[in-house]
Amino acid sequence: MNKADILGHLRTAKAAHINWVQRAKLLISGFDVNEESIPVNATECKFGKWFYGEAQALQSIRNNPLECLQKIEELHFQLHDIYLNIFKIYYDAGKKGFFSKLFGSKKKVSDTDKKQAEHYFKEMEEVSKKLIEEINLMERRIAVISEKEIEGLV
DSSP states (O other): OOHHHHHHHHHHHHHHHHHHHHHHHHHHTTOOOOGGGSOSSTTTSHHHHHHTTGGGGGGGOTTSOHHHHHHHHHHHHHHHHHHHHHHHHHBOTTOOSHHHHHHOOBOOOOHHHHHHHHHHHHHHHHHHHHHHHHHHHHHHHHHTSOHHHHHTTO
16 A cells, blocks of 8 residues: 555545535434434444544554554544533433334434534533644644655555
């Protein structure tokens, strides 16, 4: 894998993260969003799959300290922890039978619950901004590495 591939995959993962956050926003805005399209588990979303897969090779980049990846992981987990609160408001996690899968298991949400979800979403947006800043920092660090140095990583 070359530097262009690594940067391309990083940008795709960042876009997947942004889309994940936007689907949470659509949910709160009243749109019918399939619960599987916004995974609660941090390792099941597209960004998480990239991060716990291919991105682990980036630990050995000389100007990408381990703290950078740790910060990204911490922020990513924070996002999913906050989203779990939203998920509990909108979905009945206990209903996993045939008919709930067929017709969905979305709950009726009160105005109070919706306001609480909006509050959680604001927290998500703040954490997401920090995560994107860290991803952009990683992207800049990778961009300045020589192609020859990248070849030895993956």
